[in-house]
Amino acid sequence: MEYKITGYKPEKLFHFFEEISAIPRGSGNEKGISDYLVKFANDRGLWVYQDEAHNVIIKKGGSKGAEDRPAVMLQGHLDMVCEKVAGVEHDFEKDGIDLVVKDGILTANGTTLGSDNGVAVALMMMVLDDEDIVHPPVECVFTTEEEVGLNGARALDKSQISARTMINMDSEEEGIATISCAGGLRIECEREIKREKAEGTLLTIDISGLKGGHSGTDIDKERQNAIRLMARVLYQVMKETDGKLVSFAGGNKDNAIPRECMASLIYADADQAKKAEEIACDLAETLAEEITPYEEAFACEITSEENREADAVSGEDAKAFITAMYLAPNGVQSRNMKLDGFVVVSTNMGVARAEEDRLVIVFSPRSSVASLQEEIKARLGLLADTFGFKAEYAGEYPGWSYREKSPVREVFCESYRELFGEELKTEALHAGLECGLFSDAIPGLDAIAVGPTLYNVHTPEEHLPLDSFERFYVLLKDVLKRLAE
Numbered sequence: 001m002e003y004k005i006t007g008y009k010p011e012k013l014f015h016f017f018e019e020i021s022a023i024p025r026g027s028g029n030e031k032g033i034s035d036y037l038v039k040f041a042n043d044r045g046l047w048v049y050q051d052e053a054h055n056v057i058i059k060k061g062g063s064k065g066a067e068d069r070p071a072v073m074l075q076g077h078l079d080m081v082c083e084k085v086a087g088v089e090h091d092f093e094k095d096g097i098d099l100v101v102k103d104g105i106l107t108a109n110g111t112t113l114g115s116d117n118g119v120a121v122a123l124m125m126m127v128l129d130d131e132d133i134v135h136p137p138v139e140c141v142f143t144t145e146e147e148v149g150l151n152g153a154r155a156l157d158k159s160q161i162s163a164r165t166m167i168n169m170d171s172e173e174e175g176i177a178t179i180s181c182a183g184g185l186r187i188e189c190e191r192e193i194k195r196e197k198a199e200g201t202l203l204t205i206d207i208s209g210l211k212g213g214h215s216g217t218d219i220d221k222e223r224q225n226a227i228r229l230m231a232r233v234l235y236q237v238m239k240e241t242d243g244k245l246v247s248f249a250g251g252n253k254d255n256a257i258p259r260e261c262m263a264s265l266i267y268a269d270a271d272q273a274k275k276a277e278e279i280a281c282d283l284a285e286t287l288a289e290e291i292t293p294y295e296e297a298f299a300c301e302i303t304s305e306e307n308r309e310a311d312a313v314s315g316e317d318a319k320a321f322i323t324a325m326y327l328a329p330n331g332v333q334s335r336n337m338k339l340d341g342f343v344v345v346s347t348n349m350g351v352a353r354a355e356e357d358r359l360v361i362v363f364s365p366r367s368s369v370a371s372l373q374e375e376i377k378a379r380l381g382l383l384a385d386t387f388g389f390k391a392e393y394a395g396e397y398p399g400w401s402y403r404e405k406s407p408v409r410e411v412f413c414e415s416y417r418e419l420f421g422e423e424l425k426t427e428a429l430h431a432g433l434e435c436g437l438f439s440d441a442i443p444g445l446d447a448i449a450v451g452p453t454l455y456n457v458h459t460p461e462e463h464l465p466l467d468s469f470e471r472f473y474v475l476l477k478d479v480l481k482r483l484a485e
Contacts (some may be wrong), residue, residue, distance in 0.1 A: 004101050008470045012129060017122040017469075020097035021114060026082040027148040028053045031094060033121075037142055046128060048127070053155040054078070056142040060128050061134060066484035069136035073163035074127060075434065076120020077153075078172055081458040084111040086208060086260060088460075106464040115464040116457040117146065120169035135480035139163045139390060143434060145365045147255060149186055149395020153434040158441040165408050166447035167476075168435050172217065172457060174468045177412055178233070178424045178449035181433040182216065183373055183399035184366040186254050187380050189319065189389035191359045191398075195311035198244050201273035202308040204264040205233060205280055209297035212259035212459045215348035215364050216431025219257070220332055220341075224291050224298070226250050226261035227352045231325035233283045233300075235265060238322060241276040243313035245321070247354055254350035254364040256458040261352070266310050277304055288289075295346060313354055321359045324387040325352060329379060334372065343430040345372045347380065361389070368399050377419030388481050400436035400447070402428065408446050408483075415478045420471075450475075462464055 001022065001404040025033040034054035036459035041048035045469065047059040057076075062069055067327035082092035088110035090098075098109035107113060124140040139161055170176045207226045212218075227250035237243065244291030250261030267273035283301035293300055313321070334345035346369060351362035363380050367373035377393070386392035403409075410425065435447045452472040456462045 002420045004007070004099050005106065005466065008466050010126065010473070013122055013126045013469070014466070016125040017118055018099060020118055020121050021099055024093055024096060025078055025080055025114070026092045027079040027145050030078045030144040033300055034142070034144070038446045040125065041128070044128065049160050051156065052258060053152050054144045054154045055152045057160055058140045060130055060138050062137040062484060063133065069484050070165065071137040071139055071163040072480065072483055073139045073141055073161060073166045074124050075141040075143070075166060076124065077143045077166045077434065078121060079145055079147050080114035080116065080118065081112050081256060083252060083256060083458060083460055085290055085460045095428070104466050106466055108460070109461065111460055112458065113464060115454045115462060116172065117170045118463070119452055119454070119469060121419070121474060123169055126362055126473065127476070127480070133477050133480065134484050136484045138480070146434060147253070150397045150432060150434055151395060153437045154397065158438065161442065163427050164442065164444055164446060165446055166435065166438055167408065167479070168433060168449040169448060169451045170433055171429070171449040171451040173455040174472060175416070175422065176451040177409065178429045178433065179377070179406070179409060179426045180368065180402040180428040181400045181436060181449070182366040182368040183370065183397055183431050183436060184364060184432045185377065185396035186394045187363040188366065188375070188392045188393070188394070189324070189361045189363070189384040191317065191387070191389045193313055193317045193357060193359055195313060195356070197309070198266045198268065198312040199309045200248050200266050200268040201270055202246065202264055202278055202305045203243065203273055203280070204262065204303050205230065205254050206262045206301045207299070208260045208301075208438055209299040210259040210295055212257045213456065214431065214458045215255045215257055215346075215350060216366055218431065219346045219348060219430065220343050222294055223257050225330055226258040226296050226347055227349050228330050230261040230263055230285060231322055233280055235326045236283060237265065237276050237279050238318065239266070240396065241272045242269070242281055243272065243276055244315065245318035245354060246310040248321070249353055249389060251328040251351040254362045256350060257348060258350060259459065266308065270306070273304060277302055277460070279439050308431055311360070313403050317359060320387040321354065324383060324389065325349065325361060328383055329376070333376060339428070342428060344368055345376055346430065360370065366432065367426065370399070370428065397419075397432055398436045398440050400433060401440050403446065406446050406448065411479055411482050412448060412450065415475060415482060419478055420476060
């Protein structure tokens with residue numbers, strides 16, 4: 001293939017990233033990339049394991065003189081969040097990512113980039129391919145469906161792993177190592193409905209232009225939730241007029257803060273439709289005044305069409321739906337002020353849909369404290385019960401506790417200091433990492449999460465500074481050399 005990234009070393013690292021970017025790998029669609037890695041291993045005569053969930057483990061013996069050193073696990077996930085700008089034609093099931101390189105920054109053309117966690121995949125491929133680096137035996141673990149609940153890591157047979165040192169490469173800021181993380185789960189709330197015929201003026205409200213972001217790492221940045229804003233508008237409009245809900249569509253992933261939401265109401269009475277439009281316009285102006293200081297591109301478009309027919313949601317069902325979203329806990333719920341306001345509990349209302357025969361709201365709650373995770377889970381369950389929804393819980397994963405003594409952390413700190421003349425910072429992360437599942441399953445596992453700098457992951461504004469990617473490989477090589485001694 002013709003490579004777009006040039007001028008960075010080693011070239012193969014960036015070529016590997018481009019090659020995997022050409023393979024569709026949204027969550028649940030990882031067979032192609034999984035098979036590609038199996039072939040990659042077979043072509044190099046490496047030990048390889050692939051399971052039914054399309055997880056892959058590739059093992060490589062230690063370099064000369066380091067064959068008997070303890071093995072080290074390198075780990076990252078294959079899947080990516082598939083988000084695109086409204087109007088962009090891109091089929092994530094079939095199309096590779098259209099990469100764009102400008103001024104040393106790698107982005108994608110109107111879609112998410114997949115650097116989360118494509119950088120880890122490329123890094124592991126580089127370690128497996130490079131015969132010149134010094135390293136202990138390595139076990140490269142590529143997992144699937146991380147973005148939808150860490151499903152691959154949960155399904156993986158951990159007995160295939162002998163390493164008791166883990167380097168996860170799903171952290172997103174150069175110079176900062178993650179040493180613990182939150183647990184989480186997915187809660188889908190469903191209410192069955194029957195629609196009824198209606199006709200009149202169709203009022204459509206379209207919220208767009210919000211920043212969105214990762215529901216863990218960006219939840220504390222005051223980024224607005226498009227579903228929550230729409231619920232606020234519709235609650236007021238439906239309180240003061242007699243419109244019937246026709247459509248509601250907001251968000252695509254439970255772990256991404258929704259950037260867009262569209263809803264429509266139908267009115268038999270033209271005067272009521274006009275009144276609703278005026279209320280919605282006034283609220284749109286109020287929202288703009290409140291949030292544009294930090295949501296500069298916020299937009300709320302309101303249109304109306306006469307003489308329309310539609311299948312509308314009943315008044316009782318619509319009221320339960322809108323009120324539940326309006327009252328739902330969303331965003332940061334608790335902080336630890338002794339740790340500089342570190343987020344302890346949060347929840348993200350990531351998806352809301354009015355489908356043909358059901359209403360759906362999907363939440364992603366997180367907490368680094370098990371008891372508080374149970375508490376927010378109970379609150380959301382109570383919300384569902386109160387408004388006639390059935391709650392289903394899936395993808396629950398444990399947090400990852402801080403270890404007082406961590407040899408791999410000490411090695412990273414020493415290496416970073418000597419290479420770059422600065423201290424490596426450490427932090428706890430309010431997001432889920434697979435380190436929790438591996439630590440829970442492998443007694444005594446010493447883990448750390450690191451990586452190059454990534455910006456705006458889970459959004460079409462995602463971008464990767466290529467020099468950060470280059471420097472991180474220098475750090476990883478040096479750490480592996482130290483672990484081989």
